[in-house]
Amino acid sequence: MSIPQNHSEVEHVKIASRYLRGTLADSLRNRLTGALNPDDTHLIKFHGSYQQTDRDLDSERKRQKLEPLYSFMLRVRVPGGVSTASQWARMSELSDRYGNGTMKLTTRQAFQLHGVLKRNLPATIQGFDEVLLDSIAGCGDVNRNVMCNTNPHESPVHEEMVRVAQTISRHLTPKTSAYREIWFDGELQETTEAVDDEPVYGHTYLPRKFKIALALPPYNDTDIYANDIGLIGIEENGKLLGFNVAIGGGLGMTFGLNDTYPRLADVIGFAAVDDVVEVCEQLVTIQRDWGNRENRKYSRFKYTIDKVGLPAVVAELHQRLGYA
Numbered sequence: 001m002s003i004p005q006n007h008s009e010v011e012h013v014k015i016a017s018r019y020l021r022g023t024l025a026d027s028l029r030n031r032l033t034g035a036l037n038p039d040d041t042h043l044i045k046f047h048g049s050y051q052q053t054d055r056d057l058d059s060e061r062k063r064q065k066l067e068p069l070y071s072f073m074l075r076v077r078v079p080g081g082v083s084t085a086s087q088w089a090r091m092s093e094l095s096d097r098y099g100n101g102t103m104k105l106t107t108r109q110a111f112q113l114h115g116v117l118k119r120n121l122p123a124t125i126q127g128f129d130e131v132l133l134d135s136i137a138g139c140g141d142v143n144r145n146v147m148c149n150t151n152p153h154e155s156p157v158h159e160e161m162v163r164v165a166q167t168i169s170r171h172l173t174p175k176t177s178a179y180r181e182i183w184f185d186g187e188l189q190e191t192t193e194a195v196d197d198e199p200v201y202g203h204t205y206l207p208r209k210f211k212i213a214l215a216l217p218p219y220n221d222t223d224i225y226a227n228d229i230g231l232i233g234i235e236e237n238g239k240l241l242g243f244n245v246a247i248g249g250g251l252g253m254t255f256g257l258n259d260t261y262p263r264l265a266d267v268i269g270f271a272a273v274d275d276v277v278e279v280c281e282q283l284v285t286i287q288r289d290w291g292n293r294e295n296r297k298y299s300r301f302k303y304t305i306d307k308v309g310l311p312a313v314v315a316e317l318h319q320r321l322g323y324a
Helices: 009-015 024-029 038-046 055-063 085-098 118-129 156-172 178-184 273-290 301-308 310-321
Strands: 049-053 070-076 103-105 111-116 212-215 229-236 239-247 266-272
Touching: 009 038, 024 038, 024 118, 024 178, 038 049, 070 118, 085 103, 085 111, 085 118, 111 118, 118 178, 156 212, 156 229, 156 239, 156 273, 229 266, 229 273, 239 273, 266 273, 266 310, 273 301, 273 310, 301 310
Parallel strands: 212 229
Antiparallel strands: 049 070, 070 111, 103 111, 229 239, 239 266
16 A cells, blocks of 8 residues: 655555564564664554663763663553552562663553663563553554543442543554564564554554543543543433543644644533444544644644634534434
């Protein structure tokens, strides 16, 4: 499948990756360097990792004619923000064993490990897999970790909110088998033909990252209006009826580019509990099809909405859903 030449470099890498495989297996086998092949530095983000260097050591290592000290950050999703004690303990253990002893909790309810060397990536990922955690879609041009209210034990409605968040997360997690092939097949065999399908994301996934959060009034602990999709729980007589849906939020901007800006999400309607997963999927596919793939600085959903207009996005959503 070909794509227009004016699309960004990352778009070309994604389309050639065979559903996020690329040459990651080959990169991991290469013991001559602590780094990945250049294209694989883009793809490993979809697997939940960023390649990094210790810049404090760069000058000294260059003087010694050594390559930079490469290591990797791993971001581990916790859909709904609920972690068990065993998961917490395992992440702390892995941070000490394979990382630099720094385990971080992110503002989007994920774990982060830092300082993991390339040779230790498979063992680290397998280690948190044993306690039912994963890093796929921790980074990259996909839906990221789905956030929710912080205490599911507060009430049955709070518990239901977390269940919905986890359901949305599962539904929008990439379906490629590349994650299991690369990190869990002992010999890291390179596959010769992509046989996967991505019914939501397609061959090129999304133009940029996508963020979803849920909150139950009167609290807005997940910052609903700063997300691509914000779901505001509507409760009546102790029952969760559904969600007011807000779209197009995001606080990021690029310094020096005055046409990049933060944007608060707009509320566009109500979705019942049984319908909210499909609503999220269709909004994701609108961004997949309409988003800017030429310049990544303008590729977030908020820019898509402002380019075509909010009414056009809402009309397209209704058409794809088959109801208003």
